Amino acid sequence: xxxxxxxxxxxxxxxxxxxxxxxxxxxxxxxxxxxxxxxxxxxxxxxxxxxxxxxxxxxxxxxxxxxxxxxxxxxxxxxxxxxxxxxxxxxxxxxxxxxxxxxxxxxxxxxxxxxxxxxxxxxxxxxxxxxxxxxxxxxxxxxxxxxxxxxxxxxxxxxxxxxxxxxxxxxxxxxxxxxxxxxxxxxxxxxxxxxxxxxxxxxxxxxxxxxxxxxxxxxxxxxxxxxxxxxxxxxxxxxxxxxxxxxxxxxxxxxxxxxxxxxxxxxxxxxxxxxxxxxxxxxxxxxxxxxxxxxxxxxxxxxxxxxxxxxxxxxxxxxxxxxxxxxxxxxxxxxxxxxxxxxxxxxxxxxxxxxxxxxxxxxxxxxxxxxxxxxxxxxxxxxxxxxxxxxxxxxxxxxxxxxxxxxxxxxxxxxxxxxxxxxxxxxxxxxxxxxxxxxxxxxxxxxxxxxxxxxxxxxxxxx
Amino acid sequence: xxxxxxxxxxxxxxxxxxxxxxxxxxxxxxxxxxxxxxxxxxxxxxxxxxxxxxxxxxxxxxxxxxxxxxxxxxxxxxxxxxxxxxxxxxxxxxxxxxxxxxxxxxxxxxxxxxxxxxxxxxxxxxxxxxxxxxxxxxxxxxxxxxxxxxxxxxxxxxxxxxxxxxxxxxxxxxxxxxxxxxxxxxxxxxxxxxxxxxxxxxxxxxxxxxxxxxxxxxxxxxxxxxxxxxxxxxxxxxxxxxxxxxxxxxxxxxxxxxxxxxxxxxxxxxxxxxxxxxxxxxxxxxxxxxxxxxxxxxxxxxxxxxxxxxxxxxxxxxxxxxxxxxxxxxxxxxxxxxxxxxxxxx
Numbered sequence: 001x002x003x004x005x006x007x008x009x010x011x012x013x014x015x016x017x018x019x020x021x022x023x024x025x026x027x028x029x030x031x032x033x034x035x036x037x038x039x040x041x042x043x044x045x046x047x048x049x050x051x052x053x054x055x056x057x058x059x060x061x062x063x064x065x066x067x068x069x070x071x072x073x074x075x076x077x078x079x080x081x082x083x084x085x086x087x088x089x090x091x092x093x094x095x096x097x098x099x100x101x102x103x104x105x106x107x108x109x110x111x112x113x114x115x116x117x118x119x120x121x122x123x124x125x126x127x128x129x130x131x132x133x134x135x136x137x138x139x140x141x142x143x144x145x146x147x148x149x150x151x152x153x154x155x156x157x158x159x160x161x162x163x164x165x166x167x168x169x170x171x172x173x174x175x176x177x178x179x180x181x182x183x184x185x186x187x188x189x190x191x192x193x194x195x196x197x198x199x200x201x202x203x204x205x206x207x208x209x210x211x212x213x214x215x216x217x218x219x220x221x222x223x224x225x226x227x228x229x230x231x232x233x234x235x236x237x238x239x240x241x242x243x244x245x246x247x248x249x250x251x252x253x254x255x256x257x258x259x260x261x262x263x264x265x266x267x268x269x270x271x272x273x274x275x276x277x278x279x280x281x282x283x284x285x286x287x288x289x290x291x292x293x294x295x296x297x298x299x300x301x302x303x304x305x306x307x308x309x310x311x312x313x314x315x316x317x318x319x320x321x322x323x324x325x326x327x328x329x330x331x332x333x334x335x336x337x338x339x340x341x342x343x344x345x346x347x348x349x350x351x352x353x354x355x356x357x358x359x360x361x362x363x364x365x366x367x368x369x370x371x372x373x374x375x376x377x378x379x380x381x382x383x384x385x386x387x388x389x390x391x392x393x394x395x396x397x398x399x400x401x402x403x404x405x406x407x408x409x410x411x412x413x414x415x416x417x418x419x420x421x422x423x424x425x426x427x428x429x430x431x432x433x434x435x436x437x438x439x440x441x442x443x444x445x446x447x448x449x450x451x452x453x454x455x456x457x458x459x460x461x462x463x
Numbered sequence: 464x465x466x467x468x469x470x471x472x473x474x475x476x477x478x479x480x481x482x483x484x485x486x487x488x489x490x491x492x493x494x495x496x497x498x499x500x501x502x503x504x505x506x507x508x509x510x511x512x513x514x515x516x517x518x519x520x521x522x523x524x525x526x527x528x529x530x531x532x533x534x535x536x537x538x539x540x541x542x543x544x545x546x547x548x549x550x551x552x553x554x555x556x557x558x559x560x561x562x563x564x565x566x567x568x569x570x571x572x573x574x575x576x577x578x579x580x581x582x583x584x585x586x587x588x589x590x591x592x593x594x595x596x597x598x599x600x601x602x603x604x605x606x607x608x609x610x611x612x613x614x615x616x617x618x619x620x621x622x623x624x625x626x627x628x629x630x631x632x633x634x635x636x637x638x639x640x641x642x643x644x645x646x647x648x649x650x651x652x653x654x655x656x657x658x659x660x661x662x663x664x665x666x667x668x669x670x671x672x673x674x675x676x677x678x679x680x681x682x683x684x685x686x687x688x689x690x691x692x693x694x695x696x697x698x699x700x701x702x703x704x705x706x707x708x709x710x711x712x713x714x715x716x717x718x719x720x721x722x723x724x725x726x727x728x729x730x731x732x733x734x735x736x737x738x739x740x741x742x743x744x745x746x747x748x749x750x751x752x753x754x755x756x757x758x759x760x761x762x763x764x765x766x767x768x769x770x771x772x773x774x775x776x777x778x779x780x781x782x783x784x785x786x787x788x789x790x791x792x793x794x795x796x797x798x799x800x801x802x803x804x805x806x807x808x809x
């Protein structure tokens with residue numbers, strides 16, 4: 001349904017005529033994200049300042065029209081899709097780094113700055129911002145905040161929530177709030193910063209973020225360890241995480257993933273490899289040998305097939321190439337994939353992988369698993385062909401059983417991608433009705449008319 | 464060690480009874496932080512009998528305990544397996560409970576380097592103001608399924624719900640920990656702490672008191688040795704005692720009858736021009752000031768440098784909030800506790 005002329009005028013007044021688009025030829029491309037779902041918005045508005053965002057929210061509040069905040073559309077769960085039309089508020093032009101304060105190790109940014117631009121600005125002063133999703137070159141910090149994004153280095157340095165000090169935001173009534181503080185510790189009020197982070201644009205539109213920076217490590221060393229089974233690897237992961245030299249990355253690939261990249265990987269992978277770990281340690285050059293020795297001693301144990309430590313940049317790149325070969329390989333194998341990012345306690349990893357193998361056989365759908373093993377966050381990829389009626393019919397039931405398995409093992413549906421639209425209907429499996437009801441009531445306080453990213457995260461109320 | 468007991472049903476029944484009678488409740492732990500909350504009017508709701516470690520899986524780095532469990536008991540169990548609570552919580556008295564620690568949200572000297580209480584909370588079980596039991600989060604390290612209500616509860620002083628149980632991420636104990644002393648005035652100490660915090664060093668605490676900068680290094684033997692070589696300084700024999708005294712406020716600085724102010728400022732803020740005695744912790748971000756100077760002067764000085772100030776032990780109310788934020792916070796509270804039964808005076 002097209003928006004009213006009155007609303008269009010107000011949006012143009014809030015921004016400018018040129019930055020309000022209603023022609024489907026313009027709005028079409030703002031209706032998708034990396035979930036590959038699509039719905040056309042009635043209007044796309046490009047905001048360039050906090051004030052414009054506030055005025056746009058107020059206009060949508062008055063007109064009771066849905067408002068969907070959008071970064072660069074790299075999310076995988078359909079969180080940025082305008083399910084019911086309405087206004088997509090593109091924040092890609094709010095891409096300024098407002099201030100960098102190396103003395104206090106703080107960076108203040110607008111939401112449209114890319115993760116990589118943040119890393120580059122921080123690196124000039126010897127810092128980095130720990131969240132490092134694979135899409136860093138393209139994704140925005142606004143999106144990182146919306147889903148509490150993370151990547152390989154979260155195992156040591158935490159995710160977006162642990163690395164954000166404060167936010168400026170506009171809630172669903174058009175009112176502005178500041179949360180947290182420039183200082184490390186905000187003493188007054190409730191911690192709304194961490195509540196907004198991960199809320200996928202359903203509580204407020206973030207217009208400014210104060211990020212906590214971390215000193216870049218002097219040096220890094222990469223290790224590749226191969227085990228004959230996931231069970232042996234999982235026990236090694238527990239031993240590695242329980243010793244004090246915490247690795248800065250601890251990535252995992254199961255046998256299916258290893259077999260997929262064999263032909264791409266320059267390093268020879270043993271035929272009987274059941275699980276592969278890529279372990280990265282960081283610190284001053286002179287202590288890295290000790291750290292590698294410490295990891296080697298705990299990594300040694302039942303089922304260890306191969307342990308190698310890269311000594312040069314080239315060797316390190318060669319080891320990473322195994323992991324990096326995965327994504328293109330996945331694309332070559334099946335036209336469609338359901339890409340989940342479940343989390344289980346590390347000790348339950350063997351049961352997860354065994355269970356997934358069982359489901360794969362039962363449903364005739366290949367499942368390939370890899371991910372951030374140090375915190376139990378595994379990317380489960382269901383590979384299928386939507387043109388094959390049998391596989392197409394089996395994919396969704398198989399996914400439901402994947403989630404059942406994960407919850408049975410004491411895990412959760414998502415570690416870093418969020419819920420959005422794709423996992424929304426599975427949320428009641430993970431959160432009991434009373435807690436869900438409370439979350440809905442919290443949303444109502446921020447967004448009384450329910451205009452902010454409606455029908456995401458929470459399924460329709462049963463009432 | 465106490466006998467574990469699951470008292471959740473009784474606690475929920477008590478909140479339900481209060482919800483029907485409209486009689487407010489005063490949530491009680493061991494009372495070690497009462498100096499901060501004052502006496503809270505209402506029928507006492509004693510959480511200390513709901514105690515015990517529910518599960519502890521050292522290989523998973525996760526512990527789950529009931530709110531009434533003494534912090535000391537949790538720390539002792541972790542120490543047996545060479546693990547610890549990363550946020551180094553102050554007890555402020557014998558018997559301090561896990562519930563009180565979370566509700567008040569206090570963290571110790573390790574906070575700027577390892578994270579605050581909130582950063583370690585993975586999941587919680589609570590009773591809301593209607594007497595319903597709710598669970599948020601879980602026992603896994605990463606979770607973005609639904610809103611992060613667990614962390615909202617930390618530091619909310621019992622005003623959003625009665626914490627029943629919490630799962631915390633724990634850390635391996637560093638294999639070596641040393642404290643270095645450097646004689647220098649406050650201005651140079653602040654500069655030094657912040658320069659070092661901007662480098663990849665294994666810092667785990669930094670404070671300045673009197674004329675000495677104290678730096679704690681934690682990590683593997685070789686990392687600590689390498690950092691010590693780089694920084695220089697003398698190793699203190701009584702290092703661990705010092706940090707314990709700063710954490711618990713038993714350091715002689717805190718033995719004073721004049722008002723104790725806590726200033727939270729950007730860490731690199733130069734020494735502030737306010738009369739009194741100073742102690743600087745958290746690498747410059749947390750500054751203690753013993754002074755008789757009037758509140759207005761102190762607060763405006765803190766605001767001027769982008770921070771805030773409050774007399775320690777009186778800062779539990781969210782005063783001076785902008786209208787929109789104040790209204791929102793009040794609305795969130797109503798969503799959790801519609802009749803304002805829980806710690807209503809806070």
